[in-house]
Amino acid sequence: MFTQNIINNYLQIPGIDGMLLAMPEIFIFCSTLVLMILDIFFFKEKSFKNTNKFGIFIIVIAFFLALLLPSTGVAFNGLYFVSELSTFFKLIILFLIIFVFLLSHNKADFEGIKFSEFNYLLLLSTCGMLILVSSNSFLTFFLALELQALPIYVMCALKKNDIKSAEASLKYFLLGALSSGFILFGISLIYGFVGSISFEQVSNISLKDNMGINFGLILILAGMAFKISSAPFHMWAPDVYEGTPSTITFFIATAPKISILGILIYLIYRVFSGIHGNLSDLIIVLSLSSMLVGSIGAIVQKNLKRLIAYSSIAHMGFILVGMVAFSEKGLHAIMYYLIIYLFLLTGVFAIILSLQKDDKPIELISDLKGLYNDHPFISICLLIFMFSLAGIPPLSGFFGKWLVFFSAIDSGFYILAILGVLFSVISAFYYLKIIRVMFFENSDTPLILDGNREIRFLINLSLFVSVLFFALFPIFDYLILNIRI
């Protein structure tokens, strides 16, 4: 309110209002450029650590900019749009990027990605994500999509000498480019039939029985399903997760998916609100197949990160359940789910990053053998995260699952909800498998815990949120309820 007053009274310069709405993105972009120059001339030896610290600093400032600056409005001739919803997604993404920076701070050396480029790329990709969730035209949408994706392709390949990393990067790039192609083709179809690339004009036109638009929409949806790794477009996820260093896996598994979900929600709730019937069927197919592939595919996995990849596919299926109804309840359920899932993944990856066996990062599930005997506290944390991912009350995962299915049942999707909870039981199996390895089996080679302050902080934070979510629920309830599409 206070900032609003200042802006209204003192900053009434033509054009500046748009600048203010996009201030977080502009700030991140400019300061990244400044940071590069600083790095070349001043940081020299401590290049990575210093850019990392400045990165956190930049993100924190951007976080407060996004929080305090006006939260609604259209800018740049309708190309750019800020709403409470997009601010919500921006805040989550910025929060998450801070976690990524904290995780990489001391672990980058160990993981072989200690290049200051990592930090620039992360910042640039973040900038793309922020623009993506507030894009208001297909042009901005596509440009932001590429801005967020291109740095990630490079980040995957940062570990130059590792063949798996190179494979992962190439796979991610090829499939990512393919999906971008799908999206671009879809956009061109829609432009051909509507005659505009502005979201507002597309949403004003009656879209009901137009084959071209429907086809374009399907292509866009398919391309986005690629990016959020929803089945049947999930094939890249296990390989990429397995091949990339864990810090980057954590980043890939969360941030781009959240930003794309953010714009997907905006697209289907607002822009294509005329054809909900057709869309709903498509999303049901995506959601059910994701749950199926995610929960059954994970059972046979031996590699920890592949398992997480499949589990994230299954969770994407659960998140999409919230979207089928196009209801406000569903929207809120997705928001809850994202917050909960984000903290759980943070905890899991922090634990994976902090453990070593024979001076190597742990890879297989069986590497966790005897974790309980070596490090009781860490293993109890992982136990709680696993039960929470499986959705057992009173832990946080249960509430996410519950809200999502609540929204589906509320709108009459009973079969989907019943199938969903059954799949969640199947997926409980492999979470239990991890618990079994940690608690019920013993090993000869001890696991080494190399957790620094940042990682311990992240583990404790995640533990706090997932155990005490039931107490935080009313607070979230108050915050999230006010956000409307």
Add this chain to the structure above:
Amino acid sequence: MIENWPILSILIFLPIFGAFLILLIPNKINQEGEILKNSINNIKLVSLWTSIMTFLMTLLLSLKFNYTEKQYQFLEFYEWVPSLGIVYRVGLDGLSLPFIVLTAFLVPICILCSWNTIQHKIKEFMISFLILEAFIIGMFSALDIVVFYVFFEAVLIPMFLIIGIWGGVERIYASFKFFLYTLLGSVLMLVAIIYIIGKTGTSDLIQVLDYDFSKTEQLLLFLGFFFSFAVKVPMWPFHTWLPDAHVQAPTAGSIILAGILLKMGGYGFLRFSLPLFPDASLFYQPYIFFLSCVAIVYTSFVAFAQQDIKKLIAYSSVAHMGFVTIGIFCLNTQGLDGAVFQMVSHGIISGALFLAIGVIYERTHTRDINKLGDFATTMPKYSVFLMFFTLGSVGLPGTSGFIGEVLVLIGSWKVNPLVAIISGFSLILGAIYMLRFYRKISFGISENQDKYEIHDVNIREFMILTPLVIFTILFGIFPNIVLNFLKVPHFLILETFK
């Protein structure tokens, strides 16, 4: 002053507080890398005293409880998530109080019986056990469907760990089967609960009870609840997890599993299925009778064929719980009274039997019925204890097992004489396998008798077996101690059927 205290919430969170205290006790390690005896003793004592305090508090509650009051007592109400209509509401009526007292009674016994048997990770064991107790008490006192569900499923976590970490050789298989089976049952209840909240706009049980569901809704919702409770009870054919879980669980786990976890299903039927879906209960009555009769007859035969004595008692539990489901779905006063009484008495007797098996297993390290025998001469005191529990399980008049079975038979005769005849006939089957069990253990001649060093029950075991015997006989002679609690709630349940 004490009237205004949130006494029920204190009761729920007292064990968690105790668990927290245990967490703070440091694991001091001596030079050989073993945990100091001192800290182990502290852990055991803190958990024991916490559980005893909880038991005393439940006794206090039952003294202050008013039998004739139709409303829930010790009510507590807090807004939890206003936008979804979820409230934290806990309260007691005559139906939940006996189970809470039973829980609080059995937990100190479990802790005492694992005093020496649990050798490793004792701290974690006690913490799991106290948390389990808190969840169970919370579940029995929840008056909000969501709160109920949260506690109902949360019980799985500590139980999974108790079976999986401190269990027998096949513990991993058993714990997975237990967890996934019960989870599969209860997720369908989750869907039903969500539907109810969507329909009524609230999850507060008191308000939901006023809502009239249509016949079709009732039939479907009943099934959603039915699967989760039927797996918990367990009814035939959903019982296969039970023998595995029982056999692999440590003694304390078996006691709590047979004594209380199985009762969660029966309690769920009484608390939710009957009052919420009266039409559906009438509709499904014959099917449930059929399943229960099959359970009683079939599992009695199966129990007769068992070599493993723990498995024998596990199958006998399924048969006894068959009586409970028959009694519940008789939908008359005798049936309901009999069912609840049978649950309470089975909680004591089967808990005692598992405890007794644990006592021999500690000494002989076998549960094979053919390798055991002649305890009447080697352990005379023990044999006397075991006789009480065996006869209680058979349902001898004068023991608590008799009252429950007779009331159920009377109740079912009123509804369907055939059911009464079949289940009455199977009382004989129960007597056959239980007496075979007792004959072999106490008087039979074992193959490798002299290998074991057998000494009779020590003072600790004597202390925990005695109250169980006392209650077995006390409830058999004065059943009104329990039945007084049940009059009003059963009257209210049956009123929905008129």
